[in-house]
Each structure stands twice: as C-alpha cells, then as structure tokens.
C-alpha cells in the first residue's frame with residue numbers, strides 16, 4: 001500500500017492530505033475497480049479528482065447534476081447525467097450498473113438541505129455494496145458560526161442532525177464517523193455493513209429533549225443540587 005501512495009503522489013494523482021477529497025480517495029484505494037456515484041458536479045472539482053485517480057487504478061465514476069456539467073471532465077471512465085438526483089428511476093435507467101451490481105462510494109454534495117440529504121440516504125443506501133460508503137459533505141457549521149452566518153449555520157446543523165438521525169435508525173446496518181478537518185466544512189462517512197440491495201430501516205424521529213429546557217439546565221441543576229442536600 002505504501003508503494004501505491006508514493007507512486008500516486010509522485011504523479012500528482014492524489015489530492016492534498018487533510019482535504020475531504022483526499023479522505024475519499026484514500027477510501028477508494030482500499031477497493032478493487034471502485035464504482036463511484038457522485039451527486040453535485042458544478043465546476044468539477046471533486047469530479048476531476050475522482051476521475052484522475054480511477055483512470056490510474058481503474059474504476060468507474062457516475063456523476064449527476066441538475067445543471068449541464070457534461071464538459072467538466074474528459075475521462076473515458078466518467079459518465080455524466082443531467083438530472084435531479086432524487087429521481088432514482090431516471091438515474092438507475094441511465095446508470096444500470098448502480099442497480100445491477102451497486103456502488104462502492106456515494107458522494108453527496110448537491111442540494112444542501114437536510115430533507116434533501118435525508119431522502120438521498122433513504123433512496124440510495126440500498127445500492128451501496130457491503131463495506132461501501134456514503135460520504136456527505138458540509139455537515140459542520142463551525143466555519144459559518146465563526147462568521148456569525150446564522151442562516152448557513154442552521155442549514156449545516158440541520159443536515160448534520162438528519163444524517164445522524166438516518167444513522168441512528170440504521171445502527172444495526174451501518175457505522176458512522178465525521179471528519180472535521182481544518183478549512184473544510186465537515187464530512188460524514190456512513191459505512192454499510194449489510195449486503196448490496198439491503199434496504200435501510202424507515203427513518204423515524206429519534207426522541208430528543210426540548211431545546212428550551214436546555215437553556216434552563218444550569219438553574220435546574222442548582223435546584224436539584226439544593227434539594228439533594230436538604
């Protein structure tokens with residue numbers, strides 16, 4: 001493995017260490033002929049990084065974007081589809097490999113709203129192979145909180161919460177971790193423990209306490225302490 005890294009780094013085929021794209025490329029290097037499904041292409045930053053690697057190690061990259069991004073990459077191992085990524089019928093009709101044999105890595109970087117990300121997880125979890133992963137970009141609000149950007153802080157926190165909710169509902173089928181690298185906005189990684197075609201559990205609301213009670217917690221704690229002494 002060390003030699004592969006040296007070889008790829010010397011040819012500039014791996015993204016910079018400590019970046020999210022590098023985390024995903026490192027993951028791809030643990031797979032034979034990896035199949036990637038990417039949601040959100042835009043100017044092709046992640047697309048070209050994936051393509052560069054799979055052109056070397058062999059693999060396939062399928063990308064979906066609601067806008068036409070067909071000219072961002074010229075790899076023969078890349079296929080692009082202009083579509084809403086929630087349209088699973090259209091996506092699987094065009095990318096048959098996804099429904100026939102599954103994918104090793106899904107990268108979610110399209111519409112950054114909690115309800116959208118949660119739907120993507122519910123729809124596409126089934127198509128991930130055993131030990132394959134779903135990476136979710138932009139789930140840590142810290143960079144926005146530093147800028148006192150309330151709107152985006154809420155959007156990122158809600159997304160973070162919805163990914164965790166999906167995971168808690170599927171704790172018997174997946175494991176989860178988050179990468180908090182400097183200069184990045186948080187990357188979630190759900191690893192599927194069950195076989196390709198296994199459906200996720202239904203996402204039910206996980207009980208949580210009322211956030212207003214949290215504000216009163218320091219006072220409630222004092223009251224509790226007082227009574228436990230008397």
Ligand SMILES: C[S@@+](CC[C@H](N)C(=O)[O-])C[C@H]1O[C@@H](n2cnc3c(N)ncnc32)[C@H](O)[C@@H]1O
Nearest residue numbers: 040041042044045046065066084085109110111
């Ligand atoms: C953050 S950008 C993607 C950036 C890209 N992954 C990169 O690293 O350079 C988000 C993209 O998602 C696309 N998008 C937004 N909603 C979408 C949807 N419902 N289905 C597919 N793509 C969508 C937008 O058109 C935009 O190009």
